[in-house]
Amino acid sequence: MDMERDHYEDVAFFTSRLGVFWFVILASGLLLFPFIASNYLKTYYIYVANCIAVNVIAAIGLNLLVGCTGQISLGHAGFFAAGAYATAALTGKLGAPFLPALLIAASLSALLGFLLGLPALRLEGPYLSIATLGFGLTITQIIGKIQYLGARQGLHAPDLVIGPFNLNSDAEKYYLFAAMAFAACLFARNLMKTRVGRAFIAIRDSDVAASTMGVNLMIYKTLAFAVSAFFAGLAGGLYAFVLGYIQPDTFNLLMSIMFLAMIVVGGLGSISGAVAGAVLLTWLDLTLRNVLDVPVLGDWLKSLSQSYFSITGVSNIQYIVFGSIMVLIMLFEPLGLHGIWLRTRQYWKARSDRGRRG
Amino acid sequence: MAFFRVEELSMWFGGLAALDGVGFEILQGSIFSVIGPNGAGKTTLFNCINGIYKPASGSILLNGRELTGQKPHAIAKLGVARTFQNIELFSQMTLMENLMLGRHLFMKTGLFRGGFMWGRKSFAGREEVLHRKKAGELIELLELQEYRGRPVGALPYGIQKRVELGRALAMEPKLILLDEPCAGMNAEERRDMIMRIKTVKEALGAAVFLIEHDMAIVMDISDQVLVMNFGKPVAQGTPGQVQAHPEVAAAYLGEDDPDECLA
Incomplete structure (x- = not known):
């Protein structure tokens, strides 16, 4: 019976009609989103969607490194910054076309990732986090000293022009960013289903066994860093055009931690989890910044923070919420959103099986 | 000699x-x-x-x-292939994926051909099928068919030992x-x-x-x-x-x- 098995099923993108159905629903939802947002919601949500697309790319990249290969990085804001500045400088200062500039910038990030991966060969756990943390902080310090990149004042990104198209509005950018995010998901998914991705996971689960199976730890660990940094650089390059203006302080430690929080909340090692985590935390981040404008809750929070915290306490409300979410996830669902999804699916499966039998 | x-x-x-x-x-x-x-x-x-x-x-x-x-x-x-005294399987991968690690050295799909795998006719797709077939034969030889798609970390101890043997054999040592x-x-x-x-x-x-x-x-x-x-x-x-x-x-x-x- 096993002889007739179609082994491609294991790696195929669509394994059932239901999968195709949901994919079409999702794709048309994404395509129609700008119309829905501009007609029925605020156009602000298109901007939110762009931020989400950027963070999805970065989270997927970080997930390849942390979730799949089992290496930690607290310096992904550094790669993100490198990609953002390189793209903005190449297009704005040197007049390079957007897509090649983005690709070069992401490759530069990948090179930095490769270099950071070298010490990672000898470091593990807390030591690696400190090394990557140092890298992330150093990059922004260096950028802040370079006059050509605007130093502390920051750098303006030019108009986003691809060939004859000038993508001025958020809605136009949305299609580019969503397509990029989709491509990133697909690439990461394929990668994890094939040889290189398997080697990554093998290193995470047992590096000794992986090496005795012929996996060159040096190559694959540095490769994981490089690929992950490429994704971060790509995301950074897009982010420069979401904001239109970047400065070193944007890419601070909190950003690295946010990326990490996204994949932890989503579920380490799962691509759909990374996407879900990025969507949820980006939305929360942008929404909670405006929480003081919410009629009753805003006033209550203001009075609460003035009486119990410092005045600035409430401006950090999103971090308080993130922290709580992280703690709750760790306590109740260590597999994150992906784990919740798995359990829901299992529940419905068991239910429908029971229904069929009974 | x-x-x-x-x-x-x-x-x-x-x-x-x-x-x-x-x-x-x-x-x-x-x-x-x-x-x-x-x-x-x-x-x-x-x-x-x-x-x-x-x-x-x-x-x-x-x-x-x-x-x-x-x-x-x-x-x-x-x-040279080996198994370990205290099982060293890739516990979160499926049995098939574990054996596929044994095929690692026989495969050529790299970062780009893997990431841009486009359908079963692509290089990566064909290679996956070819080596999964080989691993599938080993699964039959060791009578592990019913565990094929299961994450190995949750399998019984005796089965895990057998999977580890299979993984070593997949390397054709x-x-x-x-x-x-x-x-x-x-x-x-x-x-x-x-x-x-x-x-x-x-x-x-x-x-x-x-x-x-x-x-x-x-x-x-x-x-x-x-x-x-x-x-x-x-x-x-x-x-x-x-x-x-x-x-x-x-x-x-x-x-x-x-x-x-x-x-």
Whole structure:
């Protein structure tokens, strides 16, 4: 019976009609989103969607490194910054076309990732986090000293022009960013289903066994860093055009931690989890910044923070919420959103099986 | 010349000799066992052979090629596979994916061909199918079909041991190191495992290098036996010769009545 098995099923993108159905629903939802947002919601949500697309790319990249290969990085804001500045400088200062500039910038990030991966060969756990943390902080310090990149004042990104198209509005950018995010998901998914991705996971689960199976730890660990940094650089390059203006302080430690929080909340090692985590935390981040404008809750929070915290306490409300979410996830669902999804699916499966039998 | 030869191998941990002048030969297609009390240096010997440890002196030759000083992945490429005493499976991967790691060295799909895999006709797609078929044959040989798509971390212990054997076999090794493949098993599972090791040896023609504590098994299936104690080789020969060796009885089998242990 096993002889007739179609082994491609294991790696195929669509394994059932239901999968195709949901994919079409999702794709048309994404395509129609700008119309829905501009007609029925605020156009602000298109901007939110762009931020989400950027963070999805970065989270997927970080997930390849942390979730799949089992290496930690607290310096992904550094790669993100490198990609953002390189793209903005190449297009704005040197007049390079957007897509090649983005690709070069992401490759530069990948090179930095490769270099950071070298010490990672000898470091593990807390030591690696400190090394990557140092890298992330150093990059922004260096950028802040370079006059050509605007130093502390920051750098303006030019108009986003691809060939004859000038993508001025958020809605136009949305299609580019969503397509990029989709491509990133697909690439990461394929990668994890094939040889290189398997080697990554093998290193995470047992590096000794992986090496005795012929996996060159040096190559694959540095490769994981490089690929992950490429994704971060790509995301950074897009982010420069979401904001239109970047400065070193944007890419601070909190950003690295946010990326990490996204994949932890989503579920380490799962691509759909990374996407879900990025969507949820980006939305929360942008929404909670405006929480003081919410009629009753805003006033209550203001009075609460003035009486119990410092005045600035409430401006950090999103971090308080993130922290709580992280703690709750760790306590109740260590597999994150992906784990919740798995359990829901299992529940419905068991239910429908029971229904069929009974 | 012997197919696999170890010469004067020594390895130190601090002042302690884990291996002290160990030497032996393994013939093509034979089963070679090493026995000895805990701490005799058996697993250290394995770790030296597949490059996890770097021995202090001596040499390990596979088909005349020196293995000492090489990295584990390079040694794997030369045709040495192993299982571990404490199972070292990729616990979150499925059984099939675990075996596919064994095919790692036979595959060529890299970052780009993998990431841009486009349908079953693409290079990566064809390669995946080809090697999954090979792994599928092994799954049948080891009768693991029902666990094919399950994450191995949740499988029963005996099954995990079998998966680890399968993963090593997927590498199509010339020499396969089995570190206590029957540890923690009951009599029936042990018989089953031994039968599988024999089948597999016949099917693949690989030499088997075995660490095992169960004397009945060792004496039953081995062509040659090496006895170690405190890192030193005590005796070597066919099972019969080794059992008759007086020092072996003293070091390992107990001085009084060796037959009792062998029963």
